[in-house]
Structures are given as C-alpha cells and as structure tokens.
Amino acid sequence: MDVRTTSFALLLVLLAAIAALMVAPLLQYVMGAALLAFILYPAFERLEPYVGARIAALVLTTLAIVGAIVPLLIVSLAVLNTVVSFATDLNVATTLDQLRTVATDEFGLDTERVQSLETAAIDELEASLSDAVEIALAELPALINRGIEMGVGLLVFVFLLYYLLADGDELVDWLREVVPLEDHVRDELFDEIRVVTWAVIESHVLVAVVEGLLGGLGFYLLGVPNVAFWTVIMVILSFLPAVGVWIVWAPAVGYLLLTTGTARAVAMLLYGLTVLSLVDNYLRAYAVDKGSGLHPAVVIVGVIGGIYLLGIMGLFLGPVLLAVFKAGLNVFNKTSLEPQRRTRSEPTAQATEPVSNPESAATPTAEQ
Known part of the structure; x- marks a missing residue:
C-alpha cells in the first residue's frame, strides 16, 4: 500500500469517526426508522405501482404517525380516566377500615400495633411526597431539555422513515456495491x-x-x-x-x-x-x-x-x-471458515492415505 492510499484510508477512518459521533445522539431514532421501514416495505411494494414511490412513502409514513399517536392518546385518556375514577370512588375511611380488618383478622395484629403502623405509614408518605416535589423541581430543567431532544429525534425519525421508504432501493443497491463481499x-x-x-x-x-x-x-x-x-x-x-x-x-x-x-x-x-x-x-x-x-x-x-x-x-x-x-x-x-477448514484438511487426508499395493510401489517392474 503506497503513501497516497494509506493517507486516503486514514482520511476515511477519520470521516467515519466524525460521522459516528454525529449519528450517536440520534442512533435510536435512526435505527428505529430503519426497522419500521423494513416492516412497512412489503406494503410499500404493493402500493407503489398505483400511486408512485413518493406518494406511497408519504401515505405509509402518515399512517405510521397516526398509528403511533392515536393509541398513545387512547392509553393516556384511559390512564386519566382510571385515575379519576379511582380517586372518585376511593373512600379513605372505608379503605383504612378494611386494611385494619385484614391486619387484625388475617395477620393477627393487635390494635395498638396496627395504629403504630398506620402512624408510621402516614409519616413516611408525607415525607415521600415532600421529597418527590423537591426532586421534581430540581429535575425540571433536565426534563425540559430531554423533551426538546426527544422532539428533535422524533422529527428525524419521521423524515428518515419517509426517505427510507421512498429511496430505500437505492440505499440497498449502494450497500450491495460497497460491501466488500x-x-x-x-x-x-x-x-x-x-x-x-x-x-x-x-x-x-x-x-x-x-x-x-x-x-x-x-x-x-x-x-x-x-x-x-x-x-x-x-x-x-x-x-x-x-x-x-x-x-x-x-x-x-x-x-x-x-x-x-x-x-x-x-x-x-x-x-x-x-x-x-x-x-x-x-x-x-x-x-x-x-x-x-x-x-x-x-x-x-x-x-x-x-x-x-x-x-x-x-x-x-x-x-x-x-x-x-x-x-x-x-x-x-x-x-x-468452512472452505478454509476443508482446504487444510484435504492435504492431510491425502498424505495419510494408505498405499493400495506397497510391494508394487516399492519394487521396480522388469521393464524399468
């Protein structure tokens, strides 16, 4: 390898390292888009002959976004409804009475022991709520920053999904050309x-x-x-x-x-x-x-x-x-690996193969 080829190879390694550092913060979104494009590609192949590659990619990307957002909204509304319903139906006094009954009847605890456990649990809950509020306020800037990063990542995810569907064939063909196999x-x-x-x-x-x-x-x-x-x-x-x-x-x-x-x-x-x-x-x-x-x-x-x-x-x-x-x-x-193993084993097998007629191989013929 001459000096120019070596220099060019080092330049490629340097550029590859820079590209890796650029992609690393968005790696999960890039790979997620690639995986979803792989899953949606059979549908893209069926839709493309009718509307074209760009329209088919746009339709499937839109369906993917709707398919992700709508279930998320439904689950969020269900969680909110569950919490509201639980808070509405919850009777604190009745619940405490049930817990006391279970503690005394099922576990055999006396009344004084139950009251001490109840007081300790209330104190621990109040302290936990106070600590949770302090932690939430301290982590609020980090949460906002994380939300911004996630929004940018999801935007990259959507664009990549569209282009991987629309131009995925060209990417695969390029990979086939550059892969040294x-x-x-x-x-x-x-x-x-x-x-x-x-x-x-x-x-x-x-x-x-x-x-x-x-x-x-x-x-x-x-x-x-x-x-x-x-x-x-x-x-x-x-x-x-x-x-x-x-x-x-x-x-x-x-x-x-x-x-x-x-x-x-x-x-x-x-x-x-x-x-x-x-x-x-x-x-x-x-x-x-x-x-x-x-x-x-x-x-x-x-x-x-x-x-x-x-x-x-x-x-x-x-x-x-x-x-x-x-x-x-x-x-x-x-x-x-397997062809190399076979190649190495063949000469060994030939070298150890027994001679079928040792006397004829060792004794020269009359004509010789």
Whole structure:
C-alpha cells in the first residue's frame, strides 16, 4: 500500500469517526426508522405501482404517525380516566377500615400495633411526597431539555422513515456495491438478515399479544375493573422478558384481597403463577428459539441491553441486532471458515492415505 492510499484510508477512518459521533445522539431514532421501514416495505411494494414511490412513502409514513399517536392518546385518556375514577370512588375511611380488618383478622395484629403502623405509614408518605416535589423541581430543567431532544429525534425519525421508504432501493443497491463481499456471500447475508429480523419481530409480537390477552381474560373472569386498559398495559409489558405482566397482576391480587376477599385473590395468584408464567417462559422460549434461532437468554440480554443503549426502541432493536449479528457469523462461517477448514484438511487426508499395493510401489517392474 503506497503513501497516497494509506493517507486516503486514514482520511476515511477519520470521516467515519466524525460521522459516528454525529449519528450517536440520534442512533435510536435512526435505527428505529430503519426497522419500521423494513416492516412497512412489503406494503410499500404493493402500493407503489398505483400511486408512485413518493406518494406511497408519504401515505405509509402518515399512517405510521397516526398509528403511533392515536393509541398513545387512547392509553393516556384511559390512564386519566382510571385515575379519576379511582380517586372518585376511593373512600379513605372505608379503605383504612378494611386494611385494619385484614391486619387484625388475617395477620393477627393487635390494635395498638396496627395504629403504630398506620402512624408510621402516614409519616413516611408525607415525607415521600415532600421529597418527590423537591426532586421534581430540581429535575425540571433536565426534563425540559430531554423533551426538546426527544422532539428533535422524533422529527428525524419521521423524515428518515419517509426517505427510507421512498429511496430505500437505492440505499440497498449502494450497500450491495460497497460491501466488500462476493455476490453469493452478500446475497446470502442479506437473505439471512431478512429472515431472522422477521422471525424476531413476529415471535416477539406473538408472545406479547397472547400473554396480554390471557391476562385480560383472567382480569375479566375475576372482576378486575378497566379490563381493556390493563390488557393493553400487559401487552406492552409483555415485551419485557423476565419482567412481564406480573407487575400488573401482582397488585391485582392485593386489590382483590381488599375488595372481594381471599377467594378471588388466591385465584388470581394461582392464575398468574401458572398460566401467565408458563406462557411467558415456555411460549417465548418456543416461539423465539424456533423462529429466529436465538436462545431465550440471548433475547433477554438483547431486550434489557437494548433498552439501556437505545431507550424504549431497544425492546425491538436489541434482539434484532443480536439476531443480525448471529446471521452475519453464520454466513461468515459458512462461506469463509468452512472452505478454509476443508482446504487444510484435504492435504492431510491425502498424505495419510494408505498405499493400495506397497510391494508394487516399492519394487521396480522388469521393464524399468
């Protein structure tokens, strides 16, 4: 490599580092737009022949925005309605009497002990509220700054989604040209990435929907209010393996214990420990492992690590990135490492191959 080529390579490395630093603050939005464009691309291919690439990309981008905003507004209104309804129906005196009854009848505490616990709980609650107000005021500038950053990131997300749909073919063709791989290796890599990405997305969504619906069914049968709202919450939480819907159904056990007695509370507890836990553990392991080839432990690492690195979008991006990495390793092993192993093993096999007729090989013939 001559001096000019070396200098040019160093310049490319420097520019790549600068580009990485520029993209890093927006990485989650860039990768989220790429993943959503990948999901919407089949619909784009069907719509493009009728209205053109630009109009099709604009329509799908608009539908994606509406599809994200409308459920968010519905969930927000449902949360507000639930809070208002709970605050309206809540009778503090009645609730305290029920808690005292449970403490004395179920746990066998005397009256003085219950009163001391009640006083300590009230003091702790007042101190916690005061601390929460102070923390909120101290963090207000940071929250405003974070909100501005999120708004800019979502704007970038929308623009990238549109252009990835409209000009995605040109980007893929450019990648095919610049990737330093042979044609068959490159095509196999792209096919493997497409297969594992779809497998992770479909299995992830399947487990979340099934677990959320089963949780909602249990709430409906046992008389927990606002079933539709809690079903949506459980579908969202089901994307978090090892966390999951127990965050919802465990407090529901306490709610049923206070409002309906021990029978329904025990039924909810058993339903959560058996049905919901089995679905979370076994269905997730079966669907994810069979569809994408990823072990459930790898999916857990992908989800939790993806959230740390990429925020809420890491729920999907984390497992997908690990699946893509595994696909790249599989293709590299198949196309590069295995041929090299065969090439190294062939001379060894030839060298150790026994001679079929040692006497004829060692003794010269009469003609010689």
